[in-house]
Amino acid sequence: MKTINHKLCQFIIKKYIKQDINWPREIKIAQRLIKKFNSYKFWHNLKDLVAPPPSLAWFLKPEGKAFLIKEYELFNLNFIKTNTSLSPTKVGKDKNICKKPKTLLEFIRYGKKT
DSSP states (O other): OOOSOHHHHHHHHHHHOOSOOOHHHHHHHHHHHHHHOOOHHHHHHSOOOSSOOSSGGGGGSHHHHHHHHHHHHHHTOOOOOOOOOOOSSOSSOOOOOOOOOOSHHHHHHHOOOO
16 A cells, blocks of 8 residues: 655654554554645644644544644635735716714704705
């Protein structure tokens, strides 16, 4: 069976599992995770969890999948700044807007203007 980027698997395992590593099981889970999220930069920049999971199987649970998908979307965001220039001339005509009376006295004096 062809292994998928074995060094990346080892990196993921060493980053998230701190004690009692079951290497064969964790390698299989890491390979499944790499099929979905293949970028080394993604795994390197992925923030550490508050409490390290006992196994990479946590990433296969619904909350783990949601965490990975959210972080992968944030990782793939593109923040390119585009410059827009405004023309010095007006495009349309100004619109006249009647002001609403703010006080009762203004309402009595000027009546209803719409």
